[in-house]
Amino acid sequence: MVENFWLLATEEGGFGLNFNILETNLINLSILVALIVYFGRSFLGGIMSERRSAIEAAIQDVEKRQKEASKALVEGQKNLAQAQATAAKIKSDGEASAKVAKDNILAQASKDIQRMKDEAAQDMTAQRDRVVAELRQQISALAVEKVEAQLRSHIDEGVQQKLIDQSIGLLGGSL
Template sequence: MGSIFWLIAEVGAATSEEGGFGINFDILETNIINLAIVIAILVYFGRSFLGKVLAERRSNIEAEITEAEQRKQQAAAALADEQQKLAQAQQEAARIRAQAEERATAARKAILDQSEKDIQRLRESVNQDVNTERDRAIAELRQQIAALALQKAESELPSRLNDDVQRNIIDRSIAMLGGAS
């Protein structure tokens, strides 16, 4: 409304004879009627058009706000879901780590137990090998001693065995055979 008065004052100033500023109240000379009709037509027809444009703009803005709120809610839900998945993944990683540590402990214990068994088996094997070697050495020594004893006996027998000693040995042997039967 203030712009109408400004328009009237400007139009009146342009028609002023003195060249100064002033208000012209002559309705026909200032075209106030024409301006009022144009403004009334603009207000009458423009109100529905402008109202429609503003209503559409308002509904578009409301729709965009609603859509933005829905996207925000979806993003919040997705964030919560991903945080839950992250927490589950961290729990799973902790469980896997604990299982790996348990397996490593069990494997270390099994290896140590097997090593102890292997060491014991090796000790027994070494002891058995030593005993076998000792028994073989003893048997070999016995054979050598027996062979040496026979050699010595054979070498000394002809010098010690005379006819009287041979008869005594034969008699004793017969007596033993006779007494045993």
Template sequence: MSNILYLAHEGGWGLNFNIFETNLINLGILVGLLLYFGPKFISKALDERRARIEGEIKEAEGRASDAAASLADAQQKLARAQAEAENIRKAAEETAKAAKDKVLAQGKAEIERLKSGAARDTQTEQDRAIAELRDRVTALALERVEARLQEVLDDSAQSQLIDRSIAQFGN
């Protein structure tokens, strides 16, 4: 007999330790078991594997579509942020230009005000200096006339001048 387990001559079961005989039998049993149970087992294992792979593919596709949606959303947000940044930059440039123009206009107005103030101050100072010179010239002229009159007029000439003035007023 060529089985691993064989019926012993003395009425029992025993083991066959002949490697060559038992390997062929074992191989035959293994092939038989594989042919009988294998298609079901392999089919079931492959179906499970296919189902798992299909699930993973669907899950990956879902994640990919979610990532694509997130990317599109992020790109829209980026575009809006860039547009907002551009609007802010333009507004800042306009504000800076307006502020610059305002400061220049205020500076020009201040310069004109200072010029007119300086011209008024200069004219006032000139008028004051002229008046002061007139007063000084008048005072000097009067002093000279008085000094000259005192030199030229003696007491008798003064009496005659007074009498003549009174006579002219009397007429």
């Protein structure tokens, strides 16, 4: 089968192996490859060396940044813990202050309520005393009117003259 393939490839003008060194320029190709290897080694070696150095520098830079990022992360976590502790302290202080303020407000409200009750009681007492005084005045005025009315109806002119003379006599005067 390989023979048929070989014959088919060479007879049809296709591909095949040519073992004639002069015809295939195998010597020229070998010299060319040797020159490329000889002169290209230093050129490619320099490029590869530079590339290797650049990659090593990049790796070192990345490792350095990674260490700095780790340090920054640790510092950030420490700062976060401090901030949380401070927030908790502020919250507890705020709650304590709120409780004290609440107690003060309740105490002041209690005092205000008691003061209002006392003022209301005093107002009630003062108003009651005023009403009682007005009632006494009205009763006195009514009593005087009633007595005057009774005196006018029961006293005639003779009795009235006698009372006037008696009053003058008591005052020390004579008629």
